[in-house]
Amino acid sequence: xxxxxxxxxxxxxxxxxxxxxxxxxxxxxxxxxxxxxxxxxxxxxxxxxxxxxxxxxxxxxxxxxxxxxxxxxxxxxxxxxxxxxxxxxxxxxxxxxxxxxxxxxxxxxxxxxxxxxxxxxxxxxxxxxxxxxxxxxxxxxxxxxxxxxxxxxx
Amino acid sequence: xxxxxxxxxxxxxxxxxxxxxxxxxxxxxxxxxxxxxxxxxxxxxxxxxxxxxxxxxxxxxxxxxxxxxxxxxxxxxxxxxxxxxxxxxxxxxxxxxxxxxxxxxxxxxxxxxxxxxxxxxxxxxxxxxxxxxxxxxxxxxxxxxxxxxxxxxxxxxxxxxxxxxxxxxxxxxxxxxxxxxxxxxxxxxxxxxxxxxxxxxxxxxxxxxxxxxxxxxxxxxxxxxxxxxxxxxxxxxxxxxxxxxxxxxxxxxxxxxxxxxxxxxxxxxxxxxxxxxxxxxxxxxxxxxxxxxxxxxxx
Numbered sequence: 001x002x003x004x005x006x007x008x009x010x011x012x013x014x015x016x017x018x019x020x021x022x023x024x025x026x027x028x029x030x031x032x033x034x035x036x037x038x039x040x041x042x043x044x045x046x047x048x049x050x051x052x053x054x055x056x057x058x059x060x061x062x063x064x065x066x067x068x069x070x071x072x073x074x075x076x077x078x079x080x081x082x083x084x085x086x087x088x089x090x091x092x093x094x095x096x097x098x099x100x101x102x103x104x105x106x107x108x109x110x111x112x113x114x115x116x117x118x119x120x121x122x123x124x125x126x127x128x129x130x131x132x133x134x135x136x137x138x139x140x141x142x143x144x145x146x147x148x149x150x151x152x153x154x
Numbered sequence: 155x156x157x158x159x160x161x162x163x164x165x166x167x168x169x170x171x172x173x174x175x176x177x178x179x180x181x182x183x184x185x186x187x188x189x190x191x192x193x194x195x196x197x198x199x200x201x202x203x204x205x206x207x208x209x210x211x212x213x214x215x216x217x218x219x220x221x222x223x224x225x226x227x228x229x230x231x232x233x234x235x236x237x238x239x240x241x242x243x244x245x246x247x248x249x250x251x252x253x254x255x256x257x258x259x260x261x262x263x264x265x266x267x268x269x270x271x272x273x274x275x276x277x278x279x280x281x282x283x284x285x286x287x288x289x290x291x292x293x294x295x296x297x298x299x300x301x302x303x304x305x306x307x308x309x310x311x312x313x314x315x316x317x318x319x320x321x322x323x324x325x326x327x328x329x330x331x332x333x334x335x336x337x338x339x340x341x342x343x344x345x346x347x348x349x350x351x352x353x354x355x356x357x358x359x360x361x362x363x364x365x366x367x368x369x370x371x372x373x374x375x376x377x378x379x380x381x382x383x384x385x386x387x388x389x390x391x392x393x394x395x396x397x398x399x400x401x402x403x404x405x406x407x408x409x410x411x412x413x414x415x416x417x418x419x420x421x422x423x424x425x426x427x428x429x430x431x432x433x434x435x436x437x438x439x440x441x442x443x444x445x446x447x448x449x450x451x452x453x
Contacts, residue, residue: 024198031195081248081280083195119211121192122401123249 004111005103008095012114020117027116031086035093037062037074046076052134055127057082059089063138071104071142072097073135084116088128091115092135104139107132156373159273163377165418169258169411170374171270173279176244180204186237186293189276190247190257200286202246202279206235206293210253210404214260222426228264228300236293239266239300246272246279250364250372252408259407259424262308264300271411274372281371308410310397310423312431312438315355318397319439324390325358326398328409329429333401334360336442349433353442355399359388363405366412380417392419399425399432 003009015023041062042050050060058078063071073096075089096104109129113120116128159170179185180203187205189197197207208214213231216223223231237243243261245254254271261269272279280286305311310318318325327334336352354360365383368375375383384390396419398406403426413419432438 021198024195027195028199031199081193081196081277083199084193087195116194119194119209121210121404124192 003103004107005096005099007099008091008107008111011091011095012111015115023117027087028083030090031083034075034077034086034090037076041074042076046078052127052130054130055085056123057085057127059085059127059131061131061134061138063135063142065142065146066098068098069142069146070098070100071138073138075131084124084128085131088112088115088131092131096135101139101142105136105143107136109133109136156368156371157376161376162374164416165377166415169270169415170273171244172273173282173284176202176246176272176279177284179244184240185242185244186235187244187246187272188235188257190245190253191276192247192249192253196248196276198288198290200288203285203287203289204291205246206291208235208245208257210256214257222260222263222303225264225300225302228303229298232266232298232300233295236296237298238296239298240268241296242268242270244270244272246275248276250277250367250408251275252363252405255411256404256407259308259410263303263305265304266300273374277372308414308423310399310425312425312427312435314423315397315399315425315427315432316438318395319356322357324394324396325355326388326390326396326406326409326413327354327358327360328363328398328400328406329354329360330362331360333429334358336444349401349429351433351440351442353433353440353445354429355432356439356441358399358441359390361388361409363400363408366409366416374412374416377416380412384413384417390419392417394419394421396422397425398422399428401429402426403428 018026041064046060050062052059052061060076062074064074065071073093075093077085077089109132111132112125112128159167159172164170176187187202188208189201189205190208190210191197214222243266245257247254251271254275258269258271334354361383366375366380390396396413398409400406403424406424406428410422410424413422
């Protein structure tokens with residue numbers, strides 16, 4: 001079984017130790033600290049190819065290559081009520097940036113259920129898993145054809 | 155400017171209230187405001203002052219069987235949110251009240267007729283910059299004695315859907331056109347709402363639930379616009395025996411609400427087994443236009 005990146009696993013273990021109200025509160029707090037993509041990476045209007053398919057919160061994903069071959073992940077969430085998308089973006093950006101791309105590419109998309117719980121609706125999980133899948137795709141691309149440092153996958 | 159609810163020509167305008175009405179009744183002891191969302195974080199992030207949360211998975215479903223809560227569970231829910239039998243519950247939520255109408259439908263299985271939906275839902279309340287709070291209210295547990303759940307009037311089961319097929323009674327598939335055509339089944343990783351087969355129940359009309367909504371503000375279209383969609387375009391009649399379905403019965407509860415209350419159809423049932431049941435049943439008939447196109451191409 002493929003191990004998850006350490007920071008993500010630690011985060012998940014913390015989440016799973018909390019009861020539902022505390023987990024929800026923690027996710028809301030994380031969403032409140034979500035750092036949107038900096039202007040040097042992307043500015044509105046964001047390109048359609050960066051948009052997460054199936055995400056109704058209109059989330060976008062970018063990956064910035066680093067000299068060591070890892071990626072830094074950035075996100076934008078255009079729906080101000082897209083709190084779950086913001087929380088997930090903050091978690092993915094924080095726990096996967098700087099992680100070897102082979103480890104990021106191996107993350108299962110259903111990690112969203114460990115974060116949000118099993119009771120997610122299909123529509124909601126479609127969007128959230130789409131965010132994970134776009135991060136995985138960027139990592140896979142980095143393994144196959146590494147991006148130049150000024151190329152953010154656009 | 156959109157028409158007031160009273161001007162829209164609904165059969166039963168009393169089930170729909172405006173955000174202004176809710177604002178005026180925030181402290182009405184006979185009214186309980188309840189938020190029901192798809193996104194599990196939204197209520198805790200903020201909500202209408204005094205509103206309680208009704209969570210569609212934890213509060214409305216049986217935790218073990220695929221069924222809704224029983225009489226005792228419903229009584230406990232009502233007591234927990236401080237509702238007595240004579241109180242009015244006003245539901246609102248995200249996704250243009252998709253989940254609010256689902257909760258409304260469950261309330262009707264227990265005959266709680268003093269129920270309303272706030273037009274435009276959570277999105278309209280926020281867009282109008284009305285007050286929100288993170289404070290979770292605490293209410294004195296209500297005295298609530300519910301009747302046994304009565305599924306007969308508003309709920310359909312698979313055998314009843316099968317019986318519906320032979321005389322070609324109307325079925326309404328409210329999912330997306332891609333799901334209806336069998337082009338999109340479900341996500342491989344998704345554990346709860348998958349189906350082994352794609353397509354739709356034979357003869358079902360495709361009327362996506364969102365067509366009943368004004369996209370600019372999430373309110374319901376007026377009766378004339380709704381009649382155009384359901385009656386003129388799709389030839390449904392208010393006297394028809396209609397069964398609506400989607401994937402797990404939530405989107406179809408929205409259409410059930412529209413047909414039953416806004417257009418005054420006499421007999422509309424929600425098949426909550428929906429595609430997650432039908433698409434997994436052995437030997438039931440299915441129409442799948444995308445598979446038929448593939449077969450034709452191979453031939």
